[in-house]
Amino acid sequence: MKILEVNNLTKQFSGLTALNDVSISVEEGEIRGLIGPNGAGKSTLFKNIAGFQDPTIGEIVFDGQNITGKKPHDIASMGAVSTFQECTLFEDLTVLEHLLVGCHIRAKANIFESILGGFSNKYTKKQVQAMDRALEVMDFVGLSERQDQQASALPLGSQRALSIAIAVCANPKVLLMDEPFAGMNIEETMQMVKLTRKIRDTGVTILIVEHDMKAVMELCESLSVLNFGTLLAEGLPGEIRQNEEVINAYLGGLKK
Amino acid sequence: MNTTQTTNVNSNSSILYRWLAIIVVLAALLSLPYGLRYQHQDLLIFLVINFLVVVSYRLMTLTGEWSLIHLVIVGVGAYSSAMLTKFLGLSFWLALPIGGLGGAMVAAMLCYPLFRTSQFYFLIGSFAAGESIRLLWIYDIGTFGGTSGIHGLPLPELFGIDFGEAINYYYLVLVVVGICLALLYRLEKSRVGLTLRAIHWQPKLAESIGVNAWGYRSAAFIVASFFAGVAGVLKVHYLGNLNPHQFDITPMVFVLIWVIVGGYRTFYGPILGAVVLVVFDEVLRSFQGFEDIRPAIYGFILILSILYLPDGLESLAKKPIDYVYKWLFNK
Numbered sequence: 001m002k003i004l005e006v007n008n009l010t011k012q013f014s015g016l017t018a019l020n021d022v023s024i025s026v027e028e029g030e031i032r033g034l035i036g037p038n039g040a041g042k043s044t045l046f047k048n049i050a051g052f053q054d055p056t057i058g059e060i061v062f063d064g065q066n067i068t069g070k071k072p073h074d075i076a077s078m079g080a081v082s083t084f085q086e087c088t089l090f091e092d093l094t095v096l097e098h099l100l101v102g103c104h105i106r107a108k109a110n111i112f113e114s115i116l117g118g119f120s121n122k123y124t125k126k127q128v129q130a131m132d133r134a135l136e137v138m139d140f141v142g143l144s145e146r147q148d149q150q151a152s153a154l155p156l157g158s159q160r161a162l163s164i165a166i167a168v169c170a171n172p173k174v175l176l177m178d179e180p181f182a183g184m185n186i187e188e189t190m191q192m193v194k195l196t197r198k199i200r201d202t203g204v205t206i207l208i209v210e211h212d213m214k215a216v217m218e219l220c221e222s223l224s225v226l227n228f229g230t231l232l233a234e235g236l237p238g239e240i241r242q243n244e245e246v247i248n249a250y251l252g253g254l255k256k
Numbered sequence: 257m258n259t260t261q262t263t264n265v266n267s268n269s270s271i272l273y274r275w276l277a278i279i280v281v282l283a284a285l286l287s288l289p290y291g292l293r294y295q296h297q298d299l300l301i302f303l304v305i306n307f308l309v310v311v312s313y314r315l316m317t318l319t320g321e322w323s324l325i326h327l328v329i330v331g332v333g334a335y336s337s338a339m340l341t342k343f344l345g346l347s348f349w350l351a352l353p354i355g356g357l358g359g360a361m362v363a364a365m366l367c368y369p370l371f372r373t374s375q376f377y378f379l380i381g382s383f384a385a386g387e388s389i390r391l392l393w394i395y396d397i398g399t400f401g402g403t404s405g406i407h408g409l410p411l412p413e414l415f416g417i418d419f420g421e422a423i424n425y426y427y428l429v430l431v432v433v434g435i436c437l438a439l440l441y442r443l444e445k446s447r448v449g450l451t452l453r454a455i456h457w458q459p460k461l462a463e464s465i466g467v468n469a470w471g472y473r474s475a476a477f478i479v480a481s482f483f484a485g486v487a488g489v490l491k492v493h494y495l496g497n498l499n500p501h502q503f504d505i506t507p508m509v510f511v512l513i514w515v516i517v518g519g520y521r522t523f524y525g526p527i528l529g530a531v532v533l534v535v536f537d538e539v540l541r542s543f544q545g546f547e548d549i550r551p552a553i554y555g556f557i558l559i560l561s562i563l564y565l566p567d568g569l570e571s572l573a574k575k576p577i578d579y580v581y582k583w584l585f586n587k
Contacts, residue, residue, distance in 0.1 A: 050464060076466035084464070090457040093450070100447070101454040105466040107447065111475060114446030115439050127447065163461075170465045 003028040003205050004049070004080070004174055009058035011044055011229075018044040020229045021058075026174070031196065031206045033220030033237075035213065037250055040226040042209045046178050049207075050082040051075040063173060077105050079173035083163050085182050089151040096147045098162055099134035102169030106133065133169055141165040141195060157188035161195060174205045181212040193219045217241065225249070285430060289423045296538070297422035298494075301429055303534050305490045308433045310514050310526035311440055312483035317520050318449070319473045320456035321378050324508055325366070326484055328386035331503030333359040333485025334492040335393065338406045341493075348412035352432070352489050359485025360478045362389070367474040383505070393500040405499025409492060425494050432490060436483050441523055443479070452476055513554060517561045519568020528569045533557070 004026040011019040019041045026032045036042050047053040049060055051072040059068045062080050076082075090098055107130035113123040138144050141161045146154060151162060160180060167175055180196070181189050193215055200206050210216045216223065217237045225232040225240060227249040233240060240246055289297050313326045336358030337351035346354075366385050373381050393400040400406070411419045412428065419425045443449055451472055454462045459469045492498040510533075518529020533554075540546045540553065565571060 052460070071468075072460075072463040073466050073468045076464055081466075082464045084461060088458045088461045090454045090461070093453060093457070097450060098454075101450055101462070101467075102465050104451060104462075109447040111443065111448055111479060114448040115442050117442050117446055123446075130447070166461070166465055 001028045002026065003063055004207065005061040006045070006049065007059050007061065009045070009048060009055045009060065011041075011048060011053065012056045018229050019048070019055075022226070022229070022231050024224050024231065024234075026205060026207055028205050029200070029203065030221050031200050031208065031219055033216040033223040034207060034209045034226065035211075035216055035223055035240075036226035036232070039228075041229040042226055043178065044229075045226070046082070046176060046209045049080065050176055076170060079171070080176060081167040081170045081172035081174070082176040083167045083178060083180065085179035089159060089163060091152045092150055094148050094150055095138065095143055095154070095162060096134060098151055098166050099137055099169050100130050102137070102166035103130035103133050105170050106130065137165050137169050140168070140198070157184065157191060160184070160188075160192060164195065164199070168199060168204075172204055174207060175199060177206065177208045177210075179210055179212075180208065181210060181215045189215050286427075289426050294422065297426065299534070299538065301422065301426050301494055302491065303530060304426070304429050304433050305487050306511075306514070306530050306534075307527050308436050308483055308487040308490075309511060310518070310530050311437055311523065312480040312487070313511060313515060314520050314523075314526050315440060315444070315452075315476055315480040315483075317515070318444070318452040318456055319476050320459075321371075321374065321473060321477075322512075323370075323382035323477075324379060324505065324512075325382040325386035325389075326480070327503045327508040327511060328389050329359045329363060329481045329484040330488035330491070331393070331498075331500070332362045332389065332481075333488030334498050334503075335400060335406075335488075336485070337489040338409050338492055338498055339399070341410050342406060342408070348410065348489075348493060349414075352486060355489035356482040356485040359488065360482040363478045363481035364474070367477060371470055371473050371477075386508075387505075390500050390503060401499070403499060403501070405497060405502075407497040409496050409498070411493060411496075429490055429494075432486065436486060440483060444523060448472075448475075510554075513558050517557060517565075517568060519565075519570035521567060522570045524573075525568050525570035528573060532569060 002025045004024075006022060006024045009019055009022045010017065022041075022045060024032075024034075024045075034042055034045065044053065048055050049062075051067070051070050051074070054069050059066055061067070062075070062078060065078065067075050067078065067080070070078075072082075090101065093101070107126035109123055109126050113120045113126075117123060135144075138147060141164065143158060143162060143165065146158065151159060154162065164175075164177070164180065177196070180192055184192065189212065196206060196208070196219060208216065208220065220237060222235065223237055223240045224234045225243075225246050232249060233243050233246050235243070289300055292300060309326070309330060316323055316326070333355035337348075337355035340346040340351045340354060341348060366382075370378060370381050370385060393405075394403055396402070411425075413419075417424050419428060444452075451462070451467055455467065455469050455472055463469050492502075514529040514533055515526045516529070517533060518527065519525030536557075537550065537554075540550055546553075561568065
């Protein structure tokens, strides 16, 4: 079953065409990689799917529903949750607090409940729910020992794991990952590969936008290659590695 | 990390000490006006009302947006109450929450245009919106009384207590502000407060996990405006009159300075800033010849505090508080 479909998507920025008639469909339960040289339009496609930008033409269908033009928080509530490449964390919040924020969708509290706090059964229930989920996910990604540390004090690998854990708290059907391996050493990369697989094994479909070819080849089950805003090739990692057009695109300008 | 562990270990004694601290502070606040001269009692009343102004303002800043409209909202609460009590004869006790609702309503109407912008543009936008409300007061002589405002506002009535007496009004203010601060405190420590802080650091990340950042910013603005409105009602009914100049940009800048100098990361920071600067101001006033340069001295303090105390007075206060805490628990 297809869980995410991008149909004939075009994105223009005042004359510049960043994406030209791109169609991609992602199967439920797979790990899909989206690669391409610099400026290929990977991040633009990512932002369009996550709702941070609206496509000029074309539509995006997630889980049978058209999500084109929807707001990021609506898309997240439907189950397509994104993580970012720039290490974006809520700085002075602790690890546990990050995950409690991550449980926002399942434990949304309104202002009156919040002021009542412990006097409101509804609020208490939500708080317990959020706490349970946060502790569960913290254990899942292996951050339990760092529960009370501030996020800005964590090493890079743990920060990245935390940013993914926040997304996992939100119970995604599809996890959109923007360059999860950027700036990591080999050991950290391997841990991240393991974690990503582990998340997939819980039934989450994963779409990765990435530069690091080695990690992508190892992790992804299928790849889509973008170049100059168009879809260049699609297939298994082994096929992509052999594909002449892809090699040319990466080495640059060796077209015949 | 340490604090949570300590509270876990010593939960019983820490609760005891907390109650002791609350009782001591309360006793101090209750007995304070008796040691003061008349004009200082007035000052104390306005200071306590300003606690509510700065703390509600801080709720806004939790989301990362700084506005210049807060004092105008205080004015909206004040005007609502003034007109209701003076022209319609409504009782003060009804006008108090309605003044708050008035502030919240104006804020709600401003949410859509204002929160389309952020950061610096939000600051300027909020200033413009505030000024247009103030100009409405100035030019509409019929309802709002123009530049001279509205005079002869009634005092609250309850069991024949004379609220014209400073000490009685002080206790009234203490109760109302105390309740409001408790509500704001609970809100900040709740899941909503956590979400607001998250929006402050990374609005995009918050949105990507399903937080409606626009909605939460608006909610924070509206709630902050409710309490600002309440503060406005308390203020003008003691003064007995109000005019548009009480709510112009100058006192707003003072609120900003209190919050920045006091520090906005903790709940008590802005209160600390207000207390220290108001007392300092009063000390300056007692010296002859310093009156004209008081704004300059204020500005100087602001510059010094941004340079050397970027986290505000609260960062100074934190050390002795932690020290006492450690001393109490032998940690």
